[in-house]
Amino acid sequence: MPPVNPSCRAIARCVQSGGAVRAFSVVLDCADTMISPDTQREHSAAVAAQEALSMERWSRSRLNADDQAPVAGGGLLDRRLFLKRGLVFSGAGALAWSSGAAGADQAALPSLRVPGRGFSNYGQPSEQEKRAIRWISANRAVPGNGVSWSPLHALEGIITPSGLHFERHHNGVPDIRIDAHRLLIHGMVERALTFSLADLARYPMRSQMLFVECGGNSNSGWNKEPLQSRAGYLHGLASCSEWAGVPLAVVLDEAGIDPAAKWLIAEGADAAAIHISIPLKKAMDDCMLALYQNGERIRPENGYPLRLIVPGWEGILSIKWLQRLEVAAEPVMARNETAKYTELLPSGKSRMFTFVMDAKSVITSPSPGDTLRSHGLYEVRGLAWSGRGRIRRVDVSADAGKTWAPAQLQEPVLPMCFTRFRIPWNWRGETAVLKSRAIDESGYVQPERDKLVAERGRNGYFHYNAIAAWQVDEDGEVTHVYR
Amino acid sequence: MSIASHALWVACLGLPALAADRIEGPGLGSPVSAQSVAARNTSIYPDGRGLPEGRGSAGDGRLVYQQKCASCHGERGEGGSGGHLVGRGPLTGSDADKAVGNYWPSATTLFAFTRRAMPMDAPGSLSADDTYAVTAFLLYLNGIVGADEALDARSLPAVRMPNRDGFVWIDAVQPEKPR
CATH class of the missing domain: 2.60.40.650 (Immunoglobulin-like)
Known part of the structure; x- marks a missing residue:
């Protein structure tokens, strides 16, 4: 049983009493409109319990900051401060590094005296880092319908570890046999074709570092009151990986696109049979049939064995477990591009096909x-x-x-x-x-x-x-x- | 087009940057029969293309709904562990509520989603007749079709959803006349 956001239960209760559950939207909609102060407190306590990150490392790194002229209000300093020559830790800071109990006992560390563990076929994070985890919020009745957030607040650099890449599943993670999986390309093409993963592995590949962000990321921001949670659990339906695979245009060219075609319908092989419409121009410009994520085969929860990657556009388009591509004249008007992933405006009209993820x-x-x-x-x-x-x-x-x-x-x-x-x-x-x-x-x-x-x-x-x-x-x- | 002729073409245009972008693969795609394509093609369009044979009315759909849907969506579509399905209110105002009746632009979308993804514990298990019937029942609950009106591949695309024209395309070119 993976660790689950404890406030899920509270949210589920509040959803129950509110009587309206809208799958993924539910949990956060609920947080928006129905969440009680008690639930908020429970949420905050859960966050504190999940992680109590120490700030001591910061207090140790004290420079002569008071000698620096601020460049903006509130004490912001020149962005190049850490690069400046000759800037050294203050005496107090240096002392803090060397005078701790751990430093004094360094010579007696058991790890210096006892042989360490052996090798492992696949490494895992330190046992002491169990708080850097995805935070799950799923439908109680359908455990595979929900989200998990990347713990962005616990990570550094720009790459999200594959095991911490956010998830949004509509009906669970399918088990797909890589040897049996076939991608079908059909519709307004000269010849319908299928490709095995072995076929695709022989095509010229490229890799690119790209974020994927759910269109629903950060949506507790619409709440009337600010939700108290960790940064990653507010904004972590976004992650960044090095994706590697075959440029989509190569296989679409092989099928031969009808010049009258304007759209591409992409479909996954999961229990929700998610399908979505993508303008053909984008598909030909920079989309990728991804087989690898951060150097290894894509993880099951991120689309193994084949994921469409649509750079910079909302995550629902980057179809996981990709099994079918239909070249078409018009969008299919799937549920996830009409009823969901559209934005109702105060006028009563709604924004549709809002693909680009704004800065x-x-x-x-x-x-x-x-x-x-x-x-x-x-x-x-x-x-x-x-x-x-x-x-x-x-x-x-x-x-x-x-x-x-x-x-x-x-x-x-x-x-x-x-x-x-x-x-x-x-x-x-x-x-x-x-x-x-x-x-x-x-x-x-x-x-x-x-x-x-x-x-x-x-x-x-x-x-x-x-x-x-x-x-x-x-x-x-x-x-x-x-x- | 071979790589060589492509490169020549690009060179003639003076656009060498494109040469690296448009690469050709080894051509390993396997031809597939029209029958095999048809068996895997589950797309259903707003004009009715892709809809299966079959028919059903709200009267037929009531029982299907009670057996397959009500445990998650409520006895009358009011919602439960699954989303609420009935809504007739306006889409303006701070408490605007989006549901099938007042928000979804196409009746075919309701059929297609139900057929491919519902019920969540056995997706794809509803027959064509049952899917038409439960679609009719939901449209009836939303006040869009009558209790005895049978839906099929011809009548379903003709159902006019109240919010059909309520959408503005942002990052794609919207046809002048909604389909």
């Missing part, structure tokens, strides 16, 4: 659930991404958006890929509100929440990408706020 950023550290244990220098860290291409800039504010400073973007900065940003911050113990704002190479600027809600209302459910605000109070506790 988003989130500060992963410090983030809600963390407690800063001492004043001084911290590195504010986060992730930014855009379905329109590269991230051009990320601004960070420590005073709720009154002033901003540009963060350092860590290379590589790749199109439609997570980008890691960092900026030093001198926290002097005052209340601070941390925000990040992504700007992509198209010029798109991540909006403030007020602006997004004014444009879209609160019933859109999907495509929430507003700026997130984390408040650090005088005791160092970090909470999610709307500011």
Whole structure:
């Protein structure tokens, strides 16, 4: 039995009493409209219990921060601070590194005196890292219908470990025999064709680092009150992998596309038989038949043995367990492109085929659930991404958006890929509100929440990408706020 | 087109950057018969293409619904562990509620989704007749078809859903006349 978000039960109860369950939408819709203060408290306690990440490592890394001139309000420092020559840890900081009990006992460490364990065929995370886990929220009656979030707050760099890549399943993870699986391409083509996985493995491959983000990611942001949870459990229906496989255009060309065709219908081999319509132009431009994720075969929960990858567009299009591609003149109007994955506007009209994932950023550290244990220098860290291409800039504010400073973007900065940003911050113990704002190479600027809600209302459910605000109070506790 | 002729073509256009983008594979796709394609093709379009033979009315569908659907969706489609299926309210206002009757643009979508994915413990198990019947029952609960109106491959696509024209395409070119 995998660890399950304890608040699921509370949410399920509240859904029961509310009488309306809408599968995945349910759980978060419920959090939006029906969740009780008790449930909120239970949620917060669950988060604290799931993870109690220590901030001590930060307190050890104290530089002479007070000597640095801030570049924006709230103590934000020049993004190149850590790169500056000659900057050294202060005496107190250095002392903290060397004077701990662990340091004194180093010579007596048992690991120096006892032979270690043997080899393993497949490595696992340290037993001490069991809190870096996906957080599951599933339908009680149908355990395979729900989501699990990536713990973005517990990760560094830009690659999400395959075992921590988010999941959104509509009716469970199928067991598919790789030898028997056949991809069918048919419809408006000169010749219908099937491909085995062995066939596809002989095609020219490429790999690309790409994020995949669920269209429903971050949607508790539509709630009237900010949900208290870890950053990853608010925004972690997004993950980033190196995907490797065959360019989709190669096999579509082999089938011979009718020039009158405009769409591609992609279908999975799961119990929900998910199918979805994709503009043919996108399919020919940059989509991929992925066989590998982060160097190894795709994990079952991410589409083994074959997944369509649609770069930068909402995750529902990147069909897992891909078994059929139909070239068509028009979209099929599947349930998941009409009833779901469309956004109701205040006017009563709805946005449909909202494929592109607009630019988003989130500060992963410090983030809600963390407690800063001492004043001084911290590195504010986060992730930014855009379905329109590269991230051009990320601004960070420590005073709720009154002033901003540009963060350092860590290379590589790749199109439609997570980008890691960092900026030093001198926290002097005052209340601070941390925000990040992504700007992509198209010029798109991540909006403030007020602006997004004014444009879209609160019933859109999907495509929430507003700026997130984390408040650090005088005791160092970090909470999610709307500011 | 061979790689060589493709490269030549690209060279003539002076677009060498494209040469690397459009590669050719080893041509390993296996031809497949029309019958095999038909057996795997489950697409059902709003104009009715792909709908199977069969028919059913709301009266027929009531029993199917009670046996296969009500345990998750409620006796009258009000929802339970599964989503609620009945909604007639306006889509404006802060408490706007999306359901089959007031939100879904195509009746064929309801049939197709039910046929391929429902019930969740035995997806794909409903016969064509039962799927038409339970579709009719849900449309009846939503006030869209009459209790005795039988639906089949001809009449189902003709059902006009109230919110058929309620959608604006964002990242795809919307036809001027909704299909």
